[in-house]
Amino acid sequence: MSTDKLIIFDTTLRDGEQSPGVTLSTDEKVEIARQLSRLGVDVIEAGFPVASPGDFNAVKLIAQEVGPLMEGREGEGRVGAPAVICGLARCTRNDIQTAFDAVKYAPRHRIHLFLATSDIHLEYKLKITRAECTQQIEEMVGFAKSLCADVEFSPEDGGRSDREFLTKALAVAIRAGATTLNIPDTVGYNTPQEYGDLIRYLREKTEGADSVVWSTHCHNDLGLATANSLAGVSNGARQVEVAVNGIGERAGNTSLEEVVMNVHTHPHAYPVHHTINTRLLFSTSRMVEDLSGMAVQPNKAIVGRNAFLHESGIHQDGVLKNKQTYEIIRPEDVGVTTNNIALGKHSGRHAFRIKLDDLGYASLSDAQFQSAFTKFKALADSKKSGVTDGDIHALIADVRSTPARASASEPPAENADAQGASEPPSSPRYELKHMQVFTGVGITPTATISLLDASQNTVKTDAALAQNGPIEAIYSVIQRIVGIDIDLLNFNISATSEGQDTLGKVSVRIARSATAGADADAEPKFTGLATNVDIITASANAYLAAVNRLISHDAANTRAAHKDRNVDI
C-alpha cells in the first residue's frame, strides 16, 4: 500500500479506565487486551504501573500473556507483528523503572512518559519553571531510553502550551531518545483547525522532528476529539491515541472506532491506511461496554444500537431498494449483522459456531464455547421467535463474566492480587438455587432465596421484605445470607432484542458499605452482569456475580496479608 501506516494506540485500559465509575479487574483487563490484540491494535497502553500493585500486576500479566499473541494479526491487511505493550509513567525514576518492570515481558514494549508543559500546569500544579521542565524531560527521557528502545513522550496540556516553548521541550525529548512524540489536548480545548495547525507547526519547527512519529491524543470535552485527531492526521500525525467507545476522563477520549472508520471510509481524504480488523469493532465495543459498565449511547456513531437502524418509512424504502441510499458503511464491515437470521432450537453446534465467528467471537475457549452453547440451547427452547444476534452478544457477555465453578478442593490462584478491585480468577462462592418473589400493586414485595455456598457445600435460605420493590427485597436477602453490607452504585437493565420473549440484560456495580467516618470512594467497586428471559432472575444473578467478585477479592487480600507475615494457610 502506498500510503503511510496509521498507528492505532489504544488507551482503553489506561486513560479509558480513568472514566468516572470504571474499575476493571485484572481478568477483565487481560480479556480486553486480548480482544484489542485480535482487533489489530498496534500499541496497547495497558495501564499506569506505579499507580498501585494491582495496576502493576495487570500490566505485567498483559505483557506476559497478550504481548506475544499473533492471533488475528497475520495475513493480508493485518499488522504482521504482536502488539506493543506500553506502560505510562510520570517523569520520575521510580515511575519509569516500575513501568519498565511491568512491560519488559512483552516481546515489543514501550515506556510512555509525560510531563506538563503549559504555563498553567507548570505554575500551579508542578510549581516548576520552564527550565526545570526541560531539564526533567532531558534526564527522564534519557533514563527511560537506557532501559527501553521504544520511548514515547507527551507534553501534558500540549494543546494549551506556548508553541515556541513546546518546540524546545520536544527537541530536548528527541535528543534524549524519544521515538514518538504525542501531543495531548488534555482538556479537549482545541478546535480542529487549531490542533491540526499545532501538529504542523511542531513538525516544521522542532529540531529533529523527522526522526520521530507524531501522535495525537484528544479529549472530547467539546465533542471534537475525533475531528481534532483527524486534523492531526491530515497534518502529519501517524499515530492516534484512542479508546474503545471513546471512554475516558470526563467526556472521554477519541473513539477508536470513529477514527478507524473515518480513515476506512475516506481513503482519499486521509493519506494513511490502518490494519484494524473492522469486523471486530462491534463485538469489541460490546465487550468494553459490558466489562466497564459504561453504556454506549444508542445513537453513538459506528457502534450505537441505532447506528444502522432506519426508522422512517422513506429511509426504509430507500434501503430496501439500494442500501447505499442511506448507508455509508456496510454494517457487516463493523461486525453488525442486519440480516439477523435467528438461530432456533434445531440449530446445532456447527451453525452456532459459524454465527459466533460472524459476530466476532471466534476465539472463545472450548469451555466458554460449551457454556455458551448450553445457554443458547436453553434459550432456543424457550424463545419461539428464535435467538437473535443481540441475544447471542448478551449470552457471550454472560459466559465471559462468569468464571467456571472449580472443585471445592482447588487451591487458590497463584497470582492473587491484593490491591484495587482486581481479584484472581476463582470459582464463584455463591450460586442461586431457589428464589421466590412476591410483588404487585398494594402489597409489600418479599423475596425468599436459597443460595448454595460452595465453600461449605451447604444451602442457606433467608427472606426479606422491602418498601421499594422486588429488586430491593432480593438484594437485601442476598446481603443477609452472605453477611456483608453492600451499596448498590449502579443498576442497568436492557433488552437484548425486540419482542416480548427478549432476554433482559442486567449489569450492576457494587461496593462494600463504608464504615462510619471511612471514605466510601476508597472501597473497591465490583461489577456483575447476567442475562435471562426473566429480568428478576437476571437481576439476582448479576448482583450475585458482583458479590462473588467482592468475596473473591477479600479472600485474595487475606491470603496476601498472611503471605506477608509468612503464615502458611
Ligand code: KIV
Ligand atoms: O490527556 C493527557 O494529557 C494524558 C497524558 C498522560 C498523555 O492522558
Ligand code: ZN
Ligand atoms: Zn488523556
